[in-house]
Amino acid sequence: MASAARFRDEEDSPREPHLAGGRPRLEPSRRCQAFEGLAPDGRRRCHAGCLAPTAAGGGLGVSGDRVSQSLGGKSQRLRCDERASPLAVALCGEGGSGDARANAPNGGSSSASARRETAWGGAAAEGFLQVVSALLDWQGYAVCDNFASGADVRLLAEELASYDRDFETAKIWVGKQATGAQLTVPTVRSDRIFWVCGEHRTHQREMLWDSAGKQPSSGLAPCRPEVVMDKSTHGFPRLTTTMNCVDDFILKGLSSRVSRLAGLAERSDAMVSIYENGSRFQKHVDNPNQDGRVLTSIVYLNTGDPWKAEDDGGQLRMFLDGEPPIDLMPDTGRMVLFWADRIPHEVLPSKRRRMALTYWMWFDRQEREAKVRQLGDAETQLQTKEERLAQEFIAFMLSETSKCEDIAQRAQALPKKSLDVVATVVGASNAKDEALEGIQRLSQEDLERLRNSMGKMGL
Ligand SMILES: O=C(O)CCC(=O)C(=O)O
Ligand SMILES: [Fe+2]
Numbered sequence: 001m002a003s004a005a006r007f008r009d010e011e012d013s014p015r016e017p018h019l020a021g022g023r024p025r026l027e028p029s030r031r032c033q034a035f036e037g038l039a040p041d042g043r044r045r046c047h048a049g050c051l052a053p054t055a056a057g058g059g060l061g062v063s064g065d066r067v068s069q070s071l072g073g074k075s076q077r078l079r080c081d082e083r084a085s086p087l088a089v090a091l092c093g094e095g096g097s098g099d100a101r102a103n104a105p106n107g108g109s110s111s112a113s114a115r116r117e118t119a120w121g122g123a124a125a126e127g128f129l130q131v132v133s134a135l136l137d138w139q140g141y142a143v144c145d146n147f148a149s150g151a152d153v154r155l156l157a158e159e160l161a162s163y164d165r166d167f168e169t170a171k172i173w174v175g176k177q178a179t180g181a182q183l184t185v186p187t188v189r190s191d192r193i194f195w196v197c198g199e200h201r202t203h204q205r206e207m208l209w210d211s212a213g214k215q216p217s218s219g220l221a222p223c224r225p226e227v228v229m230d231k232s233t234h235g236f237p238r239l240t241t242t243m244n245c246v247d248d249f250i251l252k253g254l255s256s257r258v259s260r261l262a263g264l265a266e267r268s269d270a271m272v273s274i275y276e277n278g279s280r281f282q283k284h285v286d287n288p289n290q291d292g293r294v295l296t297s298i299v300y301l302n303t304g305d306p307w308k309a310e311d312d313g314g315q316l317r318m319f320l321d322g323e324p325p326i327d328l329m330p331d332t333g334r335m336v337l338f339w340a341d342r343i344p345h346e347v348l349p350s351k352r353r354r355m356a357l358t359y360w361m362w363f364d365r366q367e368r369e370a371k372v373r374q375l376g377d378a379e380t381q382l383q384t385k386e387e388r389l390a391q392e393f394i395a396f397m398l399s400e401t402s403k404c405e406d407i408a409q410r411a412q413a414l415p416k417k418s419l420d421v422v423a424t425v426v427g428a429s430n431a432k433d434e435a436l437e438g439i440q441r442l443s444q445e446d447l448e449r450l451r452n453s454m455g456k457m458g459l
Contacts, residue, residue, distance in 0.1 A: 062390065129249075132337070133257035136295075141318060141338035147249075147299060148242055148333035154303050156238040157355060162192075162271060166227045167192035167274055170281075183394055190279035191347070194234065195223035196270040197245060201251070207264040207372045208362055210291075223269060243270060246297055246335070250361055260294060260339070263364025268293065270359045272301075275314055283319065283346040286360065292368055293340040293360040300330035301355040307331055314350030319342055330354050334397035389414055390421035397422075398451055407447075408440040 128144075135142035149157070152196040155191070168194045169184050195212035198220040201207045213223025214234060220243070221228050247267060255261040275281075287293040298316070307329040309315060314338060315327040319341070327348070338345070340360050347354075362368050393414060396402050412418065423435035442450075 012076075014272065019431075024208075036102065039444075083432055088302040127259060129253045133254055136254070136258050136260075138336060138337075139320065140343050141320075141336065143328060144335040144337070145331065146333050147335035148245070148301075149340055150303070150332050151240065152238070153301050153333050156242055156357075157301050157303055158236040158354070159236060160301070161224065163194055163227070163272075164274075166222060166224070167194045169193075170273065172284075180251065181397070183391060185398075186279075187282075188284075191273045191275045191282045192279075192280060192370040193274075194272045196220050196239065196272065198269075199240065199247075200266060202266050202365075206369075207375070208365065208368050209268050212269040212271070220270075239270070239357070242299065243359075246357075246359075248298060250295065250297060250337075254337075261361070263366070264294075264361050265365040265368070266362050268360040268362070272355060273356050273358060275347060276351060276353040278313075278349040278351060280349040281347040283344055285342070285344050286340040288341070292363050292371055294335075294363050295361040296338050296343075296352070297359055297361065298336045299357045300332065300334045301357055302330050302353075307352075312350065312352040312354075313348050314352060314354040315348045316345060317348055318345045330356060386415050386417040387421070390418040393418065393422055402447075404442060404447065411436055411439045 007341060032354060087425050127445050132142045169186070170191050171184050172189050179448065197211065198216045198218070200209060200215070204211055204215050211223070214221075214225050214228075216228070220240050250261070251264055251267070255264040286296050307314070309327065314330055316330065318326045318328065318338065320326065328334075396410065399408055411422070412434075416423070419435040419439065421436045
């Protein structure tokens, strides 16, 4: 993002999973067994959603019956019907997500004030929401298969294909809390990303979310204005439909059922990522610095042959306390939700082109407003120009060819705030040091160490 909001959360919700509304607690050892055998590859895995008809045999693939037993004896069972997009049908109104646009009062380009009302209700939607809520409560993540249908994903991938050249190499935040810089560090993260702005529920001036660029006056648009100039007539009808579905599912469906999501008011801008040619994202937590993001949501937009771990790589690997890592394939239309501030994860090198739509949900309005006030007060807040200069300088330092003398000379031209960022990022500052002196004292060995350690960033 252009500038990552950096806040400290004073109150952290309990780590221990719990069930809202007096529902029974499940022992951790039982939490996955309720779903055993439902995954297509037969591995023990926690799922919610409809597996493809062939995968589970006869089209029944939802773990609803066993989950609802755990939820107090209600025998609600979710069934996949023959339709391509059962969950979208259940959650986004009659006709599925593909038709949801047609149902929108304003033709689908809904804005914060004229948003399509989702047709909630019905056993399938209710049961599915219960399952996903319970999974998040119990284990901190949920996997929802076929959240988007294969047909919808194909159309969405086609829509995004014309932007392929507008994707940029992703950057990571290097540094500590408020001081640091966004840098390209391919050994850590090498996907290409494309930010899409718009369709928020609150006004940008409230700063409930941290904008990745320029917000359009209506609908969705690339966050970078230069891309908008090129493609002004295209729009994102498919992406709008999918995002409305995810937004409604989380903000209207889950937030009232999962205590950690109570009061969610807004989401971040949307990031579309492409991993290919072995690109990866090393182990990390999305929100390690209490910036307010609570839930990560990802929808995989891969089409074609089923994903194969051995041939394709690109699994999302999640690390849960005391358990072996869980590898998830980026299957067509699969949605994965997990706690943005708690679950370490990585993307294994992807040999095949792998596309995903990712965004984050913020804490509730009150908490976020307090943090925005904090941000306003923070002396450490950098000006955009100073931040950019610091980023450029660090990139120069880390390039294989830069020499200590050149670095020292260039450092002299940096403004004080940029110097402080650089010194913090590279560990060249301490209490009694001036940042400039610290940077100028870096030896060639220090630089080598720094370059190497960048390759092991994350966790
Ligand atoms: O695409 C994925 O599966 C995860 C990507 C990720 O971890 C991120 O963008 O933070
Ligand atoms: Fe991540």
